Amino acid sequence: MNHETYDNAYISGILQSVKSIAVVGASANDVRPSYFVMKYMLDKGYRVVPVNPGQAGKEILGQLTYARLGDIPEPVDMVDIFRASDAVPAIVEETLSLNPLPKAIWMQLTVRHDEAAAQAEAAGLKVVMNRCPKIEYARLSGEIGWNGVNSGMISSRKPVMRSGFQSYGLRVKPGDSGNS
Secondary structure, X not given: OOOOOOOHHHHHHHHHHOOEEEEEOOOOOOOOHHHHHHHXXXXXXXXXXXXXXXXXXXXXXXXXXXXXXXXXXXXXXXEEEOOOHHHHHHHHHHHHOOOOOOOEEEEOOOOOOHHHHHHHHHOOOEEEOOOOHHHHHHXXXXXXXXXXXXXXXXXXXXXXXXXXXXXXXXOOOOOOOOOO
């Protein structure tokens, strides 16, 4: 797969199919990107499981933190990697040892490892590299446009109030031929 660009439908398909996300490299520091990505995804209704050996047994955003993926007692649908690119092969290897396998591995902005991605794809997982699920969700739902950013998405849909925040939900359906 070409990991330079992704179709909107591919990204949306992943975000619509997953319900639980393990965040490897989760931080308890509220100014770290992993913290506000966790908060955003929790606010959107995802179950988020922080993974950080230094925080194991403690809570981040009310979620119990685990030392490693294999310690999580229930299956997760996606592994979101907030670690340096050189840490990715070991995380992918651990992910591939989970039973059942997650549906996707997502590598955050600036994180990329083509060999590990190929290994995950060969095992049947979808892979996204150098992207942020928070940014992609906001872009595909039109929410990022509220800040004046051109999301490339045009819609006349009205937002729906959900537990204290507005949301359009994801607009691109997995079968659509969305743009890159």
